[in-house]
Amino acid sequence: MTSAVPSSFLVLAADDPERLAAFYGALLETEPQRGFSSSHWRLLGPGEHRLEIYAPSRRRPRPRGEGRLALCFSRPAGEAPPLQLLQDWLAALVALGAVAVEPPRQEPFGAEAWLADPEDNRLLLLVSGG
Known part of the structure; x- marks a missing residue:
């Protein structure tokens, strides 16, 4: 089989x-x-x-809630400073309805920002390198 x-x-x-x-x-x-x-x-x-x-079934609704799992979206910095690229990317998503949960910050691996999508799901933006 x-x-x-x-x-x-x-x-x-x-x-x-x-x-x-x-x-x-x-x-x-x-x-x-x-x-x-x-x-x-x-x-x-x-x-x-x-x-x-x-959309979940009305018979089995999925309540909103903050968990420990998040979607992560990343892109390389290339020649640009990672934090600047991240700030520009975050601003574009905020204009589409996202909400910054924590301010963008520079880390040893690049720059990251935590945000919530328009339905309050957590996601992480990561710009690597630099």
């Missing part, structure tokens, strides 16, 4: 899946795709990576 190799992807429950998909589409610079229904959206990343955003 041969079994298929399992795939992995991230799922994110949302009160407004279409709006949250638009936010993450802008962050990832990709166009959100409608999923299995009007309350399900999919963002495809490089390779097999994807983010599924959906």
Whole structure:
């Protein structure tokens, strides 16, 4: 008996899946795709990576809450100072509805900022190098 190799992807429950998909589409610079229904959206990343955003069943709601798991999005600094690149990236996401949870800061590995998306899910922006 041969079994298929399992795939992995991230799922994110949302009160407004279409709006949250638009936010993450802008962050990832990709166009959100409608999923299995009007309350399900999919963002495809490089390779097999994807983010599924959906409205949970009313019979099994997923309450909002801060946990210890967060999405992390990173990019290399290149020639730019990591903290400046991070501040510009953060400002663009705040304009789309994100909220800075902690101010951006320089670390030995680059620069990082913690924020909340428009539905208060935690995420980390990381600009490496420099």
